[in-house]
Amino acid sequence: PRLDKFWEGLYNAIANCNNLLVNIENKNAEDFIDGLQEKNLIKGEALALRGFLHFELLRLYAPSIAVDAQGKYIPYYTTYPSHGESKISSMEVLNRAAEDLKQGRDLVAPYDTITAGYSAFASPEARLLSNNYNGAFYSRRGTRLNYFAITGILARLYLYANDKTNALKYAQEIVPYTLNTTPLKYYFYFTPESALDLNVPEKRNRRLTHDIILGFYNRLTLDNFENTIGKSAGVFISDAANLFVPDTDDFRFSRLTEGSGANLISIKYKRGGNTYNMDNTVGRIIPILRLSEIYYILGECLIDTDPAQAVNYLNLVRKGRGINGNPLSTPISKQSYMDALVRDARKEFIGEGQLFFMYKRLNIPAIGNNGLGVEMGEKFVLPIPVSENNF
DSSP states (O other), X not given: OHHHHHHXXXXXXXXXXXXXXXXXTTOOGGGSXXXXXXXXXXXXXXXXXXXXXXXXXXXXXXXXXXXXXXXXXXXXXXXXXXXXXXXXXXXXXXXXXXXXXXXXXXXXHHHHTSHHHHGGGSSHIIIIIOSOSSXXXXXXXXXXXXXXXXXXXXXXXXXXXXXXXXXXXXXXXXXXGBSTTSGGGBXXXXXXXXXXXXXXXXXXXXXXXXXXXXXXEOTTHHHHHHHHHOTTOOEEOTTHHHHTSSOTTOHHHHTXXXXXXXXXXXOTTSOOOSTTSTTTTGGGEEEEEEHHHHHHHHHHHHTTTOHHHHHHHHHXXXXXXXXXXXXXXXXXXXXXXXXXXXXHHHHHTTTTXXXXXXXXXXXXXXXXXXXXXXXXXXXXXXXXXXXXXXX
């Protein structure tokens, strides 16, 4: 029943997007407080969200492209109302999702990439937490399908489709906004270790919000976590004895984990105590896309043609998480590089869900608590609800 709710909930959200898109076409620019700019932002976000949600459905309910690219597993809905659509091939879903994302990106770009829009991304607080920037509608752009988020999701989608040319293209578009070359283009950078106070655990920025490009907002995030896992529990870390060795200066280990009996758990979603209001701010953010993933995509796309630059991108992630020793270097085999990338992703994505899709996309075994690979096989594919078989 819980898995069926994923399917129903995602398609319900898609129906809402389509309903909005149908109705907005009948509106004139003057019907909106801020005219065409506001209309385009609403339409652009709805289109991008429709593409994003279909991509999520495909990643959950269909085998990876590496296993079956042409099988027909899910339908793609673009009309409202609709009482059923035929399933289409996985590659067709990806192509349609990409088109929705690109159309949405074109519509939000005129706002998100001009001076007024820049300010909404100037800091993690501005883009994820503030509700006072230029009115509520323009606040928290980092929790919406903004230009940078859509660009990063396109890079993710094309890598999933094994189209490294386009994945590289879109990932590279994020890079200028990670460089301290001008105040207007320094949005996404790795959370400094100083933001994870060693002596005051409640004060730690446990979601590492500085490098979140897209993070959904839910005021009940911690409550939902506790209702599922328990108030005193954390996310169990598999193979913890080996995962952080020899890089014990990695602050994903020193600041974001703690012992629980013989086990190591992540405290990323554990309530801090609210002493410094972290629970009511950072605690409500659900990371969806990080700068680290952009660097992983860049590295994976470049390892065949520019291994030195691929190594540089992975070292940037490691350094950004406090690792000062044992840098990767060239020459390096592709297999050794990918082993190192997946190993870092295992530390980066704890509690965030993206590692599941990395294993699935690469068609490699997950890592069990004994450090050995676990073949997931059909477990990577959620069962489609029986009711959907009517179409």
